[in-house]
Amino acid sequence: MKVADIGKAAVNIAKGLGVTFGEQLKKPITNFYPDTPATVKDGYRGVPVLVQLPTGEFTCTACMACVRACPIGIIQLDTVMVDRKRAMDEFRLEVGRCLQCNLCVESCNFDALVMAPEFELASYTREPLVLYKNDLAKLYAKYFWPKEGEEHHFPARVTSKHHAPGAGTGTPRGPRAAKIAQTGVTLTPGGGGGEPAGKTPVGASVPAESAREATGTTRPQDTGAQKAGEGA
Amino acid sequence: MFGIPEPWWSVIRAVVWALFIIIFLAVNAIVAVWLERKVSGRIQRRIGPQRVGRPIGWAQTIADVFKLLVKEDVRAEATDKWVFLLAPAIPFAAITLMFLVVPWGKNLIPLNLNIGLLFVVAVTSFEVLGLFMAGWGSNNKWALLGAMRTAAAMISYELPMVLAILAVGMTAGSLNMNDVVNAQSRVPFILIQPVAFLIYYIASLAEANRTPFDFTEAESELVAGANIEYSGLRWAFFFLAEYGSLVGTSAIAATLFLGGWRGPILPGPVWFLIKTYLLVYVAMWIRWTLPRVRIDQLLDFGWKFLLPLALADIAVTGIVLALL
Amino acid sequence: MNWQLVTFYILGLVILYAAYRVVTSAVITHAALWLAVALVGVAGIYLQLQAEFLAIIQVLIYVGAIVTIIIFAIMLSPLREIKTEEKDRRGGATRMGRAVASVEWGLAPVAAGLLFALGMTWAYSRQAWPVGSVPPGLITEPLGKSLMTTYLLPFEVASVLLLVAMVGAIVLAIRGQK
Numbered sequence: 001m002k003v004a005d006i007g008k009a010a011v012n013i014a015k016g017l018g019v020t021f022g023e024q025l026k027k028p029i030t031n032f033y034p035d036t037p038a039t040v041k042d043g044y045r046g047v048p049v050l051v052q053l054p055t056g057e058f059t060c061t062a063c064m065a066c067v068r069a070c071p072i073g074i075i076q077l078d079t080v081m082v083d084r085k086r087a088m089d090e091f092r093l094e095v096g097r098c099l100q101c102n103l104c105v106e107s108c109n110f111d112a113l114v115m116a117p118e119f120e121l122a123s124y125t126r127e128p129l130v131l132y133k134n135d136l137a138k139l140y141a142k143y144f145w146p147k148e149g150e151e152h153h154f155p156a157r158v159t160s161k162h163h164a165p166g167a168g169t170g171t172p173r174g175p176r177a178a179k180i181a182q183t184g185v186t187l188t189p190g191g192g193g194g195e196p197a198g199k200t201p202v203g204a205s206v207p208a209e210s211a212r213e214a215t216g217t218t219r220p221q222d223t224g225a226q227k228a229g230e231g232a
Numbered sequence: 233m234f235g236i237p238e239p240w241w242s243v244i245r246a247v248v249w250a251l252f253i254i255i256f257l258a259v260n261a262i263v264a265v266w267l268e269r270k271v272s273g274r275i276q277r278r279i280g281p282q283r284v285g286r287p288i289g290w291a292q293t294i295a296d297v298f299k300l301l302v303k304e305d306v307r308a309e310a311t312d313k314w315v316f317l318l319a320p321a322i323p324f325a326a327i328t329l330m331f332l333v334v335p336w337g338k339n340l341i342p343l344n345l346n347i348g349l350l351f352v353v354a355v356t357s358f359e360v361l362g363l364f365m366a367g368w369g370s371n372n373k374w375a376l377l378g379a380m381r382t383a384a385a386m387i388s389y390e391l392p393m394v395l396a397i398l399a400v401g402m403t404a405g406s407l408n409m410n411d412v413v414n415a416q417s418r419v420p421f422i423l424i425q426p427v428a429f430l431i432y433y434i435a436s437l438a439e440a441n442r443t444p445f446d447f448t449e450a451e452s453e454l455v456a457g458a459n460i461e462y463s464g465l466r467w468a469f470f471f472l473a474e475y476g477s478l479v480g481t482s483a484i485a486a487t488l489f490l491g492g493w494r495g496p497i498l499p500g501p502v503w504f505l506i507k508t509y510l511l512v513y514v515a516m517w518i519r520w521t522l523p524r525v526r527i528d529q530l531l532d533f534g535w536k537f538l539l540p541l542a543l544a545d546i547a548v549t550g551i552v553l554a555l556l
Numbered sequence: 557m558n559w560q561l562v563t564f565y566i567l568g569l570v571i572l573y574a575a576y577r578v579v580t581s582a583v584i585t586h587a588a589l590w591l592a593v594a595l596v597g598v599a600g601i602y603l604q605l606q607a608e609f610l611a612i613i614q615v616l617i618y619v620g621a622i623v624t625i626i627i628f629a630i631m632l633s634p635l636r637e638i639k640t641e642e643k644d645r646r647g648g649a650t651r652m653g654r655a656v657a658s659v660e661w662g663l664a665p666v667a668a669g670l671l672f673a674l675g676m677t678w679a680y681s682r683q684a685w686p687v688g689s690v691p692p693g694l695i696t697e698p699l700g701k702s703l704m705t706t707y708l709l710p711f712e713v714a715s716v717l718l719l720v721a722m723v724g725a726i727v728l729a730i731r732g733q734k
């Protein structure tokens with residue numbers, strides 16, 4: 001141990017003490033969360049929710065892209081035939097197992113699924129963590145429906161490609177969505193059609209695999225990926 | 233006085249002081265833990281406890297005390313029974329004894345010993361004995377390692393500490409705590425003996441097992457050190473002793489170097505507490521700034537740097553005193 | 557009744573018992589701890605003689621330093637040796653412990669202690685040693701003065717002796733390392 005080392009150490013200790021003393025004078029950054037509402041940053045991924053227009057209609061086209069995209073298969077979708085077209089009947093998301101990976105949102109070609117910054121979902125059992133379409137719509141309404149006297153503004157779809165704020169904002173794409181958006185009817189959230197929230201028996205919903213087979217959906221994304229893989 | 237004969241009067245005095253010191257140590261542990269949480273919080277830009285006892289969290293440590301009181305007193309089969317059971321009393325007793333010679337104000341001293349400074353050093357050496365008993369009696373490798381580190385650290389910091397205290401005794405011309413305080417009526421000794429103060433303070437951090445010398449109970453290596461097998465009230469005694477030794481060494485440092493209870497306007501005990509807790513705060517500030525050193529680094533530092541420095545300090549003090 | 561005498565006897569009994577346990581304990585750490593008890597008891601006797609300085613130095617040097625060093629040495633010694641001791645304890649006593657505990661060896665320290673205690677009592681009750689001639693508590697100054705004047709030579713000789721022991725220990729340690 002050299003004396004010079006001790007001198008150096010003393011200087012460094014004094015510097016360190018100065019830093020920690022300075023920190024004490026600064027304002028604490030503590031968030032008094034349960035007392036004051038917590039804020040989350042833009043782009044925070046909470047729960048994927050279904051876009052429900054004020055008319056009560058869902059912009060989801062039942063294309064099943066999200067069902068296939070989800071890496072753990074927690075999205076389940078029931079379809080019905082309306083006007084000889086497939087439409088979404090019930091949507092089931094087991095949010096307790098959700099990774100917040102955003103893949104379902106990115107895969108949706110109609111901006112019918114967006115991430116809501118909801119984070120207070122804790123519960124004592126698993127059942128409340130299974131969200132049906134009306135629950136998801138309620139969450140959507142909570143975060144994205146206009147306040148009194150505001151225009152309906154569709155949320156940003158945060159994807160890896162368009163991560164800039166505001167990217168992807170706009171009306172939902174697709175013919176049905178455009179049509180619905182023009183009819184300016186207001187409804188209470190979650191009240192639009194179908195059974196009341198959470199009442200659909202689980203057995204009635206079609207599991208992802210069988211739904212895919214039953215509807216005979218082609219897999220455009222899969223083939224695209226394969227082509228890209230061959231090209232590379 | 234009050235019609236009580238003299239021998240009984242001194243007995244009453246002793247009992248009152250003993251109760252006062254023990255209650256002070258208990259309250260101190262509560263206050264010091266609260267302070268530690270607050271200081272650590274502020275250093276990390278948090279605010280520390282605030283929910284139990286709003287808005288400053290004053291009741292948090294009291295709640296902790298109640299939790300400790302209702303916990304089960306566990307003793308493992310393979311422990312060395314009497315050594316294990318008696319160990320927690322010893323560090324606490326040592327700290328209580330230490331406060332016997334600390335002056336709280338003019339004529340406010342439990343025991344006006346002529347050799348108060350030596351008494352302090354002597355009783356603090358019991359502490360390591362208690363920790364060793366705990367470490368041995370627990371029959372647990374971590375506890376034994378902690379005890380061994382305590383013993384090793386103690387023989388390296390004790391000597392510089394005694395020499396630093398001796399330098400103060402030389403400057404004051406007495407080993408009596410009251411005389412030492414009186415000798416600082418004009419200038420506190422920290423200005424006359426800054427080197428001795430530094431040596432004493434560093435050694436007292438090791439004595440109180442504070443970071444950067446907390447390897448005796450290093451959470452990340454030894455889980456808890458010598459008191460690892462203890463629970464409930466017995467553990468609480470170790471805890472009391474730990475914070476007692478922090479406030480004890482701070483009180484001694486305040487008395488020896490900062491002028492003790494002397495100070496303008498405010499009464500003596502208030503000044504004494506202010507100075508003591510100022511030093512306690514500094515110890516906490518250091519704890520949340522510096523990482524833990526290795527045990528051999530403290531041994532090196534104690535024997536190869538602090539000890540020669542303390543000896544040189546004593547020599548210089550002697551020469552200056554002889555010339556004056 | 558002379559309370560001082562009663563205290564003295566209690567202290568003496570504690571010291572004797574502790575000393576007995578030091579030599580008969582099968583577990584070496586227990587021996588070290590009993591040694592600490594005995595040494596603190598001796599400090600208590602010093603305190604009774606109003607030699608506060610001696611009492612505190614006794615605690616500081618013997619309990620604070622010597623016992624700690626002994627403990628340190630115990631903990632640094634190879635575990636195997638401590639283990640053997642424990643195995644022996646289960647079978648009865650260690651060889652040493654058995655020998656000392658056997659009648660003739662066990663009585664010797666006790667008898668020596670009793671003799672010592674008797675002598676102390678005699679000296680104490682006769683006031684043959686002028687322990688009260690120095691004002692209580694002011695022993696430090698005369699002690700320091702006499703160490704630096706009258707007894708300077710023995711003092712220095714003792715220091716040199718300790719120094720020699722220290723140098724010898726270092727030499728032994730270095731030779732052991734090679």
Ligand code: SF4
Binds near residue numbers: 048072099100102105
């Ligand atoms: S965020 Fe990921 S895990 Fe969660 S539902 Fe969407 S695809 Fe599945």
Ligand code: SF4
Binds near residue numbers: 067077110
């Ligand atoms: S990807 Fe979008 S449109 Fe297709 S089923 Fe899912 S939510 Fe509906």
